[in-house]
Structures are given as C-alpha cells and as structure tokens.
Amino acid sequence: MALYVQKFGGTSVGTTERIEAIAEKVFGFRKAGHDIVVVVSAMSGETNRLIGLASNITDEPGQREMDVLLSTGEQVTIALLSMALQKLGCEARSYTGSQVRILTDRAHTKARIQHIDEQHVREDLNAGRVVVVAGFQGVNDLGDITTLGRGGSDTTAVALAAALKADECQIYTDVDGVYTTDPRVVDSARRLNHITFEEMLEMASLGSKVLQIRAVEFAGKYNVPLRVLSSFQEGEGTLITMEDDSTMEQPVVSGIAFNRDEAKLTISGVPDTPGSALRILKPISDANIEVDMIVQNVGEDDRTAFTFTVLRHDFKRAGDVLRSVAAELGAREVIGNEKIAKVSIVGVGMRSHAGVATKMFEALSNEGINIQMISTSEIKISVVIDEKYLELAVRALHSAFELDKPLVEVEARRNGLMPAASS
Amino acid sequence: MALYVQKFGGTSVGTTERIEAIAEKVFGFRKAGHDIVVVVSAMSGETNRLIGLASNITDEPGQREMDVLLSTGEQVTIALLSMALQKLGCEARSYTGSQVRILTDRAHTKARIQHIDEQHVREDLNAGRVVVVAGFQGVNDLGDITTLGRGGSDTTAVALAAALKADECQIYTDVDGVYTTDPRVVDSARRLNHITFEEMLEMASLGSKVLQIRAVEFAGKYNVPLRVLSSFQEGEGTLITMEDDSTMEQPVVSGIAFNRDEAKLTISGVPDTPGSALRILKPISDANIEVDMIVQNVGEDDRTAFTFTVLRHDFKRAGDVLRSVAAELGAREVIGNEKIAKVSIVGVGMRSHAGVATKMFEALSNEGINIQMISTSEIKISVVIDEKYLELAVRALHSAFELDKPLVEVEARRNGLMPAASS
Structure with missing residues (x-):
C-alpha cells in the first residue's frame, strides 16, 4: 500500500458540497488501504475576501499581519474537510502550518520552507488517520505565522511528500493533466501520461499554468514523483518524474509551449567592446524589469546589435531605460515590437537527436513564418515570431513533431509505470 | 502610566470602519502613555457564518475541528486591528491564543485557561508596542487549538489582565455601564460608578447581560479591577472591584435585577421523609434541566410541598418528569405556572442592614403585589411574583431603595477611586 500526498486547490474546495465530494474521493483511497495526507488551499474567493478587508483599512498592510490574516483561509478548509471525512x-x-510544524524563513508573504517536523503526521498515519494540512503557510523560528506566496499550497504538498518519502505527490486541479500543447489552440492536443521534471519546468515557465514552477523545482530536487490530475474527472493524469533512460524511450519533442506575454527591444549600433552587454542589462535589471530571451548579433564596423524580450507590461518602461542607455553608449538606435509571440518546443529527447532545430525551422518556413529571434537550451528551442502567426506556428509544430499521433509503442512501455489502468 | 487590557466584542469590530475607530481609541490611550493590550472577538456575524459552513457538512462536527474552524474568526480581527493601528x-x-500562549485544558469548545505565558506580550509592551490578542481561544498541552466557549473573549481579557497584573481590565460593550436596573423598565435607572464583584455576579446571573459571569468570577478570584464601558460613547463606565470597607460607604441596595424567563413547579402532598428532596430533584437534574430557586414548606399530616423554578423553555419537560416522580412517591399533585417573574434586590450593604427584606415586602405590598416565593442570600433577596406585576414591582423597589436619587455623599467618595473625571 502506498503513501500519497494529495493537494486540492481553491476551486476543488470552493463550496461545502465540493469539500464533501473531495472527502469521498480521499476516503476512497483510504479504504483501498493507502495512507493519505491531504493539503488544501483556501476556498476559492476567500483569499480575495480577506485581501479586500485589509485593503478597506490600508494600502500598505504590514506583511506579518497579512500572513496572520491570509492563513485563516486554509485553516477554515482543513477544519471543514476533516469534518466531512469524519462524517x-x-x-x-487537521493541522495548520504551525502545528505540523512547517518551519520557514522569516520572509513574510513569500517564505521558503526550511524544515518539516513530520512526527505528528507520521503518528496519525500510523494510527490510521487521514491527515489534513493547511497549504501555503508555515511558521518561522520566532513563532510567527508565515505564508509561502503564490502557488504555495503546491509547494507545501511537495515538501510534505519529500519529508514523508511519499510514493507520489498528487496535485488535483481543474485540468486532467499536462498536454502536448494548449487544447484551445490545437484540437488534437493529447494528454501526456508522463513527462520529466525538466520538461515540466520548461513547459511551466513558458506558460503552461498547470503547476507552480517552484513546486516542480522542489519535486525535482527531492525526486518526489508528482502527478497532475483532475479533481472532477476520473483519469490517471500526467506523472512527472526524473528522466529514466533504462525504461523509457524518449519522444524527441514532448510538447509545444507558447507565450503572448512578451515584447522585444533592440538596441543597435552598440560599440562592440567588452562590458557593453552588462552596461545595457544592468540598468534594466536595476529597474526591476525581468528579461527573458537575450540575443546578440555580430555586427559590422565594430558595432553590434543587442535584442532581448521583457514582459509586455514592462515594454514602455524598458524602452525608456534603454533610450537613456543608448545615449550614454553612443548606440545608433532603439527599436521595439510588442506584437510578438514566443513558441518553444520542449523535450528531453532532443538532447540525443540532431536535426530537431532544422525540423522546427522547416515547419515554420513551410508556413511562411519568419523567425525574429532564436534561443536554445539543452531540452528546448524557442523562437520569437510575429504574434499573428502564433496559432498557425503551434499547429504546424504540433503536427511536424507528430504530437497528435498516439505514440503507441512508447506509450505502452510508459504505461507500465502507471499505477492506474491506462487510457 | 497604567497598563490596561481592553476588550472589544464582535459588534465593536463588526466592520472595517469600526475596527479603524477602535484603533483610534486604542492609539489615544497609547499616546497618553499607557501600555495597552487589546483583546478582540470575531467580527459580528463571522462566527455564525463559520458555524453555517460546518452545518452544511454535518450536524455533529468534531469538537477539535470546530475549534480549528471558529478560532479563525478572531484571527482575522487581530490582523485587521493591527494593520489599522500601524496605519x-x-x-x-497580533497574537493568536496559541502564540501568546494561552494554555488551556483539553475540553474542546469549552476549554478553561490553565496558564498564560505572558513573556511575548511583556516584551512587546516594553518595546512600546500595542499587543493585539485573539480572544476566546487557546491551545492545549497537545498543541491543539481550543476555544473557551460563550463569552470566552471576556475571560481571555481578564486572564491576561491577571497574568500581566494590569491596572484595569476594560470591557467595551454596547452599553455604557451597569445600571441600577434596566432603563427600559425604569426611566430613572442610573449608571453605577462602582459595584462589587459579588454584586455583579448576582446581577449577571439574574439577567443583566453586560458581562459573562465566568469573566466576573475570574476577575474576582484574581482581584482584577474590571471596568464596563461603551465602545461608541465617551464615559467612565462602571468599575467592578472587591468590596473595600475602608474607603466606601455601601448603599444598602445597589441594583434591582429581574428575570421573566422562569417558570415554577410545585409538587405537593409529598411524604415528609428524609431523602424526598433528593428523590424529586435528581430525576430533574438527570434530565439536564437547571433548577434555580428551591423552596420547601413545612406541611401537615407528615406531608410537605416542594416548589422550584426552571427556565421557561424547560417547563413542559420538567412537568413530565415531576409527574412520574409524584406517582412513585405517592405525592398528591403537581401544579405549575409559567406566568411568573423573579425580582431581586442586590447589594453588599444589606449584610449589615436589618430590615431590608421588610422594606422590600412592604414596597410590594403597598402596590398590592402578592409574593409567591422568597429566596435569600447574603447580598440578595429574590421573590417570585405574577409576571404581569413585573414592571410595577421593579419601579416600586427602585424608588423604595432610592436608587433613582444620586447618592451624592457616597458617590463623591467613590469618585476618588475613579481615574477619569466623574459625571
């Protein structure tokens, strides 16, 4: 029999009816003989209600007090779910973060977990109890309540799974798994039975909002098998684990991620001297603007062009900073474009396959799509294109890498890894 | 400069606007140089909302989980009030009950405070901070959250005041003090500047709902000066302390309490043998019916009559129990009356004054009011009368004991004890 940590988000526990439905689901696992730890978020809407109360009083609430306030949200849910299970x-x-105790640093509203005392939880599991833990919250060394920031409940679940050496950390969401790409863009997008942590990180950071990137990093670091599945439908979801060369044949590309949320900026005619990249990027970073892709072209006449992307809402601000940098450097000009999109192919399999980039560029070229920027990593190739070609590009790539075809042979082997019956 | 523990109930913190008003009031005391600990309840309506969520799920919620749920109410208030003060x-x-920590026994939903670690609070006071503590809640030796039951926030305030040896525990309510009687019945009812714990206990148990009886008992036991005053109006309220013979001349009677909430039952023709009182009352008590006044008359023919009062909503049930007892005992009959009221005069001064009862009975007789039952204690005389004479009786007694006249001489001395200017 296995030990599962199961996390249910705010929508899954949004009403008392849903909490009762979750209790039935959890009890089903318990009756099957598994040990279960449940991590829950605040009921959907509750966190916003609490933030609203605070903002009635002040625009700048103290962070320590904000954590005291917000942590009540999950505390309500753990009590209600425990009651529903007992019924x-x-x-x-139930346990709050401080009761477990989930020890964090002192960074209120964005604390990081340092240690989990799993003893209480272990004792309850040994006594046959389901343990219900408040996500998103912990306690620091001073005894103050802390919260983990956005997506914190996923992190709580993974950290508990790591501390308890759970067989699986199951993240229940409103989607039934991770897809080869967004099904709203490509009809034939398929749910992946399996994906690696690295691929998931590239997918997540590129805009697949299924899991918080921090939780995936955490799961990867402690090698906690992570499963994304639906709160509302049956199905085995998508399992996220370390790459395992011995049992799996990797497909070349696992998924197509994309992002419409970026803008690009180019500063051209920059004197090609050591330190110019630093002198361009430091003022941007000092202005708290995050930079994603960076490309530098070799130029003529000892001059170079330097292009990077920022979040679209930082576009104006980044342009202003860059223009004053250009004046200082004696650069020729600054040009920008907000109407771009980033498309990426992701897959651990591309490490050992030559020609993946060629195939990608060919597919885009066949559709007449011009590539404006290229950036690569070990398991990812990203391109920037005109925003209006985004859907076309994603569909072309999905088809070129045969993501719409069931990978019969590979999938069959993978299914051997799955605890539930395969689709 | 003094140390005050100030308690604000649910109505006083019912909206964020009211919380901001309370913050202004508290900051006023702080600016005057006083050390302040504030104890707050859940925002009015919040506890009922939480109970509603639980009752959507089950009629019999586990008590441990109920405490986890309900304790979030005060936790929200402490965070919001702290934010308002900081603004x-x-x-x-802010501190929750477990953070302080307020150690209780394990009796969930009706826990009793065993010990308070006042160290955190003391450190914050020394650092010049206002300390905001969640009322109604504590933590047991297992680390589980407990709640103190009805009126628990008053008890938290008094217990903190005792632990910190505060100069005064101030209970802010929606009335501006304790009155000689209910002003809705007697126009000329006066606010008392001062009353003793014993008098307050008799007043409270007789239906003056200003303070929870448990908090008054606690304050008396640890000799914590208690002040009842209004959250919304200025004024020095009513100070409740130990009797102090050296500095105060006691008025004979301090107040008139009354209660329309009782019914009386008589079992007559009971064989007058040892143990009959026990055989009558034990089945009543076994049925969880509370008995208030008990009177036994000497009868004729070795038979006696036995009369007692119960809460009116227990009248029917108590009658049924009593009739089966009557059959067993061979008693003559059971009669009852729901249309009664209890009126009591209360005052520590009556200990040393003869003739108080005579004066009371005379006042009632002058109005043609028949007395059905009499019961006395050291500082109280209660009578049961026909309900329709209640208002008349209260007014007659209020006037007979001169409660409507300002006690100029006595009050003048008392005012020497008051920190604020007297009315």
Missing part, C-alpha cells in the same frame, strides 16, 4: 466514518485530523 | 503610526503586533 463519512473516516478518521481524520 | 495610524502606532506600533502593534
């Missing part, structure tokens, strides 16, 4: 005849006990 | 430029820090 079904399932022994259950 | 005014007043340093403040």
Whole structure:
C-alpha cells in the first residue's frame, strides 16, 4: 500500500458540497488501504475576501499581519474537510502550518520552507488517520505565522511528500493533466501520461499554468514523483518524474509551449567592446524589469546589435531605460515590437537527436513564418515570431513533431509505470 | 502610566470602519502613555457564518475541528486591528491564543485557561508596542487549538489582565455601564460608578447581560479591577472591584435585577421523609434541566410541598418528569405556572442592614403585589411574583431603595477611586 500526498486547490474546495465530494474521493483511497495526507488551499474567493478587508483599512498592510490574516483561509478548509471525512466514518485530523510544524524563513508573504517536523503526521498515519494540512503557510523560528506566496499550497504538498518519502505527490486541479500543447489552440492536443521534471519546468515557465514552477523545482530536487490530475474527472493524469533512460524511450519533442506575454527591444549600433552587454542589462535589471530571451548579433564596423524580450507590461518602461542607455553608449538606435509571440518546443529527447532545430525551422518556413529571434537550451528551442502567426506556428509544430499521433509503442512501455489502468 | 487590557466584542469590530475607530481609541490611550493590550472577538456575524459552513457538512462536527474552524474568526480581527493601528503610526503586533500562549485544558469548545505565558506580550509592551490578542481561544498541552466557549473573549481579557497584573481590565460593550436596573423598565435607572464583584455576579446571573459571569468570577478570584464601558460613547463606565470597607460607604441596595424567563413547579402532598428532596430533584437534574430557586414548606399530616423554578423553555419537560416522580412517591399533585417573574434586590450593604427584606415586602405590598416565593442570600433577596406585576414591582423597589436619587455623599467618595473625571 502506498503513501500519497494529495493537494486540492481553491476551486476543488470552493463550496461545502465540493469539500464533501473531495472527502469521498480521499476516503476512497483510504479504504483501498493507502495512507493519505491531504493539503488544501483556501476556498476559492476567500483569499480575495480577506485581501479586500485589509485593503478597506490600508494600502500598505504590514506583511506579518497579512500572513496572520491570509492563513485563516486554509485553516477554515482543513477544519471543514476533516469534518466531512469524519462524517463519512473516516478518521481524520487537521493541522495548520504551525502545528505540523512547517518551519520557514522569516520572509513574510513569500517564505521558503526550511524544515518539516513530520512526527505528528507520521503518528496519525500510523494510527490510521487521514491527515489534513493547511497549504501555503508555515511558521518561522520566532513563532510567527508565515505564508509561502503564490502557488504555495503546491509547494507545501511537495515538501510534505519529500519529508514523508511519499510514493507520489498528487496535485488535483481543474485540468486532467499536462498536454502536448494548449487544447484551445490545437484540437488534437493529447494528454501526456508522463513527462520529466525538466520538461515540466520548461513547459511551466513558458506558460503552461498547470503547476507552480517552484513546486516542480522542489519535486525535482527531492525526486518526489508528482502527478497532475483532475479533481472532477476520473483519469490517471500526467506523472512527472526524473528522466529514466533504462525504461523509457524518449519522444524527441514532448510538447509545444507558447507565450503572448512578451515584447522585444533592440538596441543597435552598440560599440562592440567588452562590458557593453552588462552596461545595457544592468540598468534594466536595476529597474526591476525581468528579461527573458537575450540575443546578440555580430555586427559590422565594430558595432553590434543587442535584442532581448521583457514582459509586455514592462515594454514602455524598458524602452525608456534603454533610450537613456543608448545615449550614454553612443548606440545608433532603439527599436521595439510588442506584437510578438514566443513558441518553444520542449523535450528531453532532443538532447540525443540532431536535426530537431532544422525540423522546427522547416515547419515554420513551410508556413511562411519568419523567425525574429532564436534561443536554445539543452531540452528546448524557442523562437520569437510575429504574434499573428502564433496559432498557425503551434499547429504546424504540433503536427511536424507528430504530437497528435498516439505514440503507441512508447506509450505502452510508459504505461507500465502507471499505477492506474491506462487510457 | 497604567497598563490596561481592553476588550472589544464582535459588534465593536463588526466592520472595517469600526475596527479603524477602535484603533483610534486604542492609539489615544497609547499616546497618553499607557501600555495597552487589546483583546478582540470575531467580527459580528463571522462566527455564525463559520458555524453555517460546518452545518452544511454535518450536524455533529468534531469538537477539535470546530475549534480549528471558529478560532479563525478572531484571527482575522487581530490582523485587521493591527494593520489599522500601524496605519495610524502606532506600533502593534497580533497574537493568536496559541502564540501568546494561552494554555488551556483539553475540553474542546469549552476549554478553561490553565496558564498564560505572558513573556511575548511583556516584551512587546516594553518595546512600546500595542499587543493585539485573539480572544476566546487557546491551545492545549497537545498543541491543539481550543476555544473557551460563550463569552470566552471576556475571560481571555481578564486572564491576561491577571497574568500581566494590569491596572484595569476594560470591557467595551454596547452599553455604557451597569445600571441600577434596566432603563427600559425604569426611566430613572442610573449608571453605577462602582459595584462589587459579588454584586455583579448576582446581577449577571439574574439577567443583566453586560458581562459573562465566568469573566466576573475570574476577575474576582484574581482581584482584577474590571471596568464596563461603551465602545461608541465617551464615559467612565462602571468599575467592578472587591468590596473595600475602608474607603466606601455601601448603599444598602445597589441594583434591582429581574428575570421573566422562569417558570415554577410545585409538587405537593409529598411524604415528609428524609431523602424526598433528593428523590424529586435528581430525576430533574438527570434530565439536564437547571433548577434555580428551591423552596420547601413545612406541611401537615407528615406531608410537605416542594416548589422550584426552571427556565421557561424547560417547563413542559420538567412537568413530565415531576409527574412520574409524584406517582412513585405517592405525592398528591403537581401544579405549575409559567406566568411568573423573579425580582431581586442586590447589594453588599444589606449584610449589615436589618430590615431590608421588610422594606422590600412592604414596597410590594403597598402596590398590592402578592409574593409567591422568597429566596435569600447574603447580598440578595429574590421573590417570585405574577409576571404581569413585573414592571410595577421593579419601579416600586427602585424608588423604595432610592436608587433613582444620586447618592451624592457616597458617590463623591467613590469618585476618588475613579481615574477619569466623574459625571
């Protein structure tokens, strides 16, 4: 019998009816003989209600007090879910973050977990109880309540799974898994049965909003098998684990990610001397603007062009900074474009396959799509294109890498890894 | 400069606007140089909202989980009040019951405070901070959250005041003090500047709902000066302390309490043998019916009559129990009356004054009011009368004991004890 940590987000526990449905699901696992730790978020809407109360009073609430306020959201859910489990005849006990205790640093509203005392939880599991833990929150060395920031409940679940050496950390969401690409863009997008942490990180950071990137990093670091699945439908979801060369044949490309949220800026005619990249990027970073892709072209006449992308809402601000940099450097000009999109192919398999980039560029060329920027990593190739070609590019790539075809042979082997029956 | 523990109930913190008003009031005391600990309840309506969520799920929620749920109510208030204080430029820090920590026994939903670690609070006070503590809640030796039951926030305030040896525990309510009787019944009812714990206990248990009886008992036990005053109006309220013979001349009677909430039952023709009182009352008590006044008359023919009062909503049930007892005992009959009221005069001064009862009975007789039952204690005389004479009786007694006249001489001395200017 396995030990599962199961995390249910705000929508999954949004009403008392849904909480009762989650209790039934959890009790089903318990009756099958598994040990279960449940991590829950605040009921959907509750965190916003609490933030609203605070903002009635002040625009700048103290962060320590904000954590005291917000942590009540999950505390309500753990009590209600435990009651619902007990009503079904399932022994259950709730714990707040400080009760567990989930020790964090002192960074209120964005604390990081440092240690988990898993003893209470272990004792309850040994006594046959389901343990219900408040996500998103912890306690620091001073005894103050802390919260982990956005997506913190996923992180709580993964950290608990790591501390308890759980067999799986299951993240229940409103989607039934990770897809080869966004099904709203490509009809034939398929749910992946399996993906690696690295691929998931590239997918997540590129805009697949299924899992918080921090939780995936955490799971990768402690090698906690992570499964994304639906709160509302049956199905085995997508399992995220370390790459395992011995049992899996990797497809070349696992998924197509994309992002419409960026803008690009080019500063050209920059004197090609050591330190010019630093002198361009430091003022941008000092202005708290995040930079994503960076490309530098070799130029003529000892001059070079330097292009990078920023989040679209930082476009104006970044342009202003860059123009004053250009004046200082004696650069020729600054040009920008907001109407771009980034498309990436992701897959651990591309490491050992030559020609992946060629195939990508060919597919885009066949559709007459011009590539404005290229950036690559070990398991990812990203291109920037005109925004209006985004859907066309994603569909072309999805088809070129045969993501719409069931990978019969490979999938069959993978299914051997799955605990539930395969689709 | 003094140390005050100030308690604000649910109505006083019912909206964020009211919380800001309370913050202004508290900051006023702080600016005057006083050390302030604030104890708050859940925002009015919040506890009922939480109970509603639980009752959507189950009629019999586990008590441990109920405490986890309900304790979030005060936690929200402490965070919001601390934010409001900080916004005014007043340093403040919030603590839940477990953070303080307020150690209780394990009796969930009705826990009793066993010990308070006042160290955190003391450190914050020394650093010039206002300390905001969640009322109604604590933590047991297992680390589980407990709640103190009805009126628990008053108890938290008094217990903190005792632990910190505060100069005064101030209970802010929606009335401006304790009155000689209910002003809705007697126009000329006066606010008392001062009353003793014993008198307050008799007044409270007789239906003056200003303070929870448990908090008054606690304050008396640890000799914590208690002041009842209004959250919304200025005024020095009513100070409740130990009797102090050296500095105060006691009025004979301090107040008139009354209660329309009782019913009386008589079992007559009971064989007058040892143990009959027990055989009558034990089945009543076994049925969880509370008995208030008990009177036994000497009868004739070795038979006696036995009369007692119960809460009116227990009248029917108590009658049923009593009739089966009557059959067993061979008693003659059971009669009852729901249309009664209890009127009591209360005052520590009556200890040393003869003739108080005579004066009371005379006042009632002058109005043609028949007395059905009499019961006395050291500082109280209660009578049961026909309900329709209640208002008349209260007015007659209020006037007979001169409660409508300002006690110029006595009050003048008392005012020497008051920190604020007297009315």
